[in-house]
Amino acid sequence: MKLFNCSTILLLAILFFAGEPVFAQRKKPARKVRTASATNNLIKNGIQLKINGFKVSDAYLMFDDENLVPEDNKVDLNQNVNMILIIEEGWNETGGGVFPGSKQVIKLSNGKEISNSEDLFAAFDETGVSTEEARYITLNAQVTDPKTRKNTVVVNFRVWDKKGAAEITGSYKLYIK
Numbered sequence: 001m002k003l004f005n006c007s008t009i010l011l012l013a014i015l016f017f018a019g020e021p022v023f024a025q026r027k028k029p030a031r032k033v034r035t036a037s038a039t040n041n042l043i044k045n046g047i048q049l050k051i052n053g054f055k056v057s058d059a060y061l062m063f064d065d066e067n068l069v070p071e072d073n074k075v076d077l078n079q080n081v082n083m084i085l086i087i088e089e090g091w092n093e094t095g096g097g098v099f100p101g102s103k104q105v106i107k108l109s110n111g112k113e114i115s116n117s118e119d120l121f122a123a124f125d126e127t128g129v130s131t132e133e134a135r136y137i138t139l140n141a142q143v144t145d146p147k148t149r150k151n152t153v154v155v156n157f158r159v160w161d162k163k164g165a166a167e168i169t170g171s172y173k174l175y176i177k
Contacts, residue, residue, distance in 0.1 A: 045073055046172055047083065053166025054090030059083070061172065074175045078144055081174060085137040085159065092164030097128030099162035104139055109152035114145070125162070141174070149176045 043049060044060040061069035064080045075081055091098035099121075106115040120139075141155055153174040160167035
């Protein structure tokens with residue numbers, strides 16, 4: 001199932017245990033994006049969102065091969081999981097661009113913190129990104145430690161507008177097969 005066409009979006013990635021963000025280009029979904037109110041979003045995979053000032057149409061998990069993560073969120077060790085947020089509106093455009101921020105904290109169900117990122121968009125503090133690029137936010141996680149199989153992995157994230165008051169906070173769980 002192909003979910004992307006030739007247009008580009010900004011990919012924001014952080015890997016468990018790697019500690020450094022990776023920025024790359026990703027194609028935007030080819031399927032029609034349905035706009036929904038904050039109470040009727042197309043939110044899948046048990047993703048919990050608290051939305052303030054943004055209009056989010058979709059939130060779901062996807063593997064690197066563009067297949068959707070099963071609704072039970074069971075993934076293999078060392079498998080990349082991408083959380084996709086599609087933000088329809090809410091960015092405060094300044095000087096032709098927007099200035100997103102993002103942070104991700106990953107813990108095990110036993111409370112052990114395994115990753116705590118800095119602002120993952122800090123590289124764009126001077127230039128910003130286009131509104132179209134900021135519409136598609138992808139946060140990447142990969143569980144690499146086999147000891148995590150006994151624990152649920154809880155991913156907490158925050159995406160915000162550095163030039164406005166809008167923000168999204170949320171979380172989701174992953175289960176290692």
